[in-house]
Amino acid sequence: MDWLMSAYDSTWHAFPAAQVDDPARTFYQALCDHSVPARHAEHTAPRVFCPACLVLYGAHIPDEQRWQTDG
Numbered sequence: 001m002d003w004l005m006s007a008y009d010s011t012w013h014a015f016p017a018a019q020v021d022d023p024a025r026t027f028y029q030a031l032c033d034h035s036v037p038a039r040h041a042e043h044t045a046p047r048v049f050c051p052a053c054l055v056l057y058g059a060h061i062p063d064e065q066r067w068q069t070d071g
């Protein structure tokens with residue numbers, strides 16, 4: 001999963017890496033269904049995360065990582 005900034009809403013969305021790595025794709029579709037043309041998806045350090053993508057991304061993390069504690 002890659003966090004890319006959509007130039008449409010200046011928000012970082014989670015995009016499946018398979019889409020981002022495919023040079024033939026003309027647009028990407030985020031976990032939250034936000035879609036953006038590939039040329040408007042920017043690789044920069046995330047500052048504003050899409051709340052919907054955060055929730056959906058969290059659901060993709062295996063339980064043993066999500067619930068891991070220091071103890």
Ligand SMILES: [Zn+2]
Pocket residue numbers: 012013014030031032033034050051052053
């Ligand atoms: Zn999103």
